[in-house]
Amino acid sequence: MIIEDDIIEPIRIRFSKLAWILDERMRRLFAAAEASALGRGGITKVAQATGVSRRAIHVGLRELSDLKEPVKNPPKRIRKEGAGRKSVIQTDVGLMSALEKLVEPMTRGDPESPLRWTCKSLRTLAGELSANGHPVSYPVVGDLLRELGYSLQANRKVLEGSDHPDRNAQFEFINEQTTQQLMAGNPVISVDTKKKELVGAYKNNGTTWCPEGKPEQVKVHDFVDKELGRANPYGVYDVGSNTGWVSVGTDHDTASFTVETIRRWWRTMGRQSYPAASELMITADGGGSNGSRVRLWKMELQRLADEIRIPIHVSHLPPGTSKWNKIEHRLFSYISMNWRGRPLISHEVIINLIAGTTTRKGLKVHAELDDSLYPAGIKVSDDEFKQIHLTRNMFHGEWNYRIDPRPIVG
Incomplete structure (x- = not known):
């Protein structure tokens, strides 16, 4: 006596071994062939073993009966023309x-x-x-x-605002001045403020290698820690030597703070690298604490020029072009890559991560903490501004100017 399971199980095994390669038509033909071999009751048994519907098996039996000889070039279409659910x-x-x-x-x-x-x-x-x-x-x-040609897409930052008619001319002017200064052996630095960072166990974008299943835990909410506060990194990038200096401030990002960073760079790195310098050239954005319209910026540069006893030439990038500042893509971008995925839990960690930033082209960075106070809201009066030895260039004097050291009195 043949047990029904002894019939169904071999069919199920054969079908499971071939199912991965069978399309819809071949599935029903396989099932129809098995049912035909079993004879009476075969359709029910094969349907139970394979999961192919009885209706599909009947269709397969009709297709097999219509085949009078082996098909040399089987049709590529699985269903009949017009079959299936309408779109x-x-x-x-x-x-x-x-x-x-x-x-x-x-x-x-x-x-x-x-x-x-x-x-x-x-x-x-x-x-x-x-x-x-x-x-x-x-x-x-x-x-x-x-x-319809749609897809999920994020916003893309490509709009820079209205172009200034002399934007390209200003870039050409900066390039010409930079080339001349470097050929004369004078330092050319690019300066800017990096994005302020929360200090503490906060999420930092990016990923880093950690033991599997043990990511570094950070706070859920990004509320400012009253004790640690924020870090204000201000950078100086030396174009000629491919070196950087970053002061990590703990107070306000003011013009006094920015010029103090330049002063520290000059005392520690600039003076040694350019002992015969006759001028210092600075390229900066047109806005922020080192903006072209900030009086305190010019006043602090005057004090710096009086100390180092050489003229300071300043060229600001045209409006809406801050991303072209050399410090952005030659220093700040590498700092961001170096600390990606690393919580900036303390000022010491921030300084070490900045100082550890290097590139294949030999970038070296020095970083230090500046915990001095730089109060905001300092005004420069008209009389004080007149004391600045400011000479504006014939080409866009609001962007290009020189500040000469004042004579030493007594």
């Missing part, structure tokens, strides 16, 4: 246009659309379409959006 855009002609109106309400539809100020998720779009008489599931909405 949703065929059953609902207005669906695509309704979807386009929702995703682009300002250009293709009503600007007062309810989704004008709503996050256009697939579920939200599907719900809005269904409410407007176009019942559709959210996965289908995703397929339709891809057919």
Whole structure:
């Protein structure tokens, strides 16, 4: 006596070994062949063993009976022409246009659309379409959006604002001045403030290697620690020697702080590297604590020029071009890469990570803490400003100027 399980189990095993390579048509033909071999009751047994429906097995039996001789070139199509469920855009002609109106309400539809100020998720779009008489599931909405040429994309920073008509000319001027100063053996430095950082066990973007399953734990919320506060890194990049200096401030980011950083760089690195310097050239952004309109910036530079006894030439980058400042992509970007994924738990850690930044081209960075107080809101009066030995260049004097040391009295 043959037990039913003894019939079904071998079929199940044979089918499971071939299932990964069988398409829809071959699945039903395999099942039909097994059912035909079993005879009466074979369709039921094969359906139980393979999971192929009885209806599909009947279709396969008809296909096998129609084959009078082996097929040399089997058809590539699995189903008959026109078989299968109709596309949703065929059953609902207005669906695509309704979807386009929702995703682009300002250009293709009503600007007062309810989704004008709503996050256009697939579920939200599907719900809005269904409410407007176009019942559709959210996965289908995703397929339709891809057919329309849409994809998930983030914002991209490419707009720099309106271009100044002399933007390119200013870059050419800076390049010419830089070349001349370097050929004369004078230092050329690029200065700027790096993004302020929270000090403490806070999340820092990026990843770093850690034992598997043991990421460094940080605080959930980024509330400022009243004791540690923020770190204000201000950098000096020496274009000629490919070296950097970063002062990590603990107080306000003011012009006094920025010039003090330049002063420290000069005393520690600049004077030794350029003992015969006849001028110092500084390139800086047009805004911030070292902005072209900041009076205190010029006043502090005057004090620095009086100390080092050489003129200081300053050239500001045109408006909206701060990302082209050399310090951004030759120093700050490498610092960010060096400390990615590392919580900046203390000022000491920040200084060590900055000082440990190197590149294959030999970048070396010195960093130190500046915990001096730099009060904000200091004003420079007209009389004080007149005491500055400021000479503006004929070409955009608001961007290009020289500050000469004042005569030594007595």
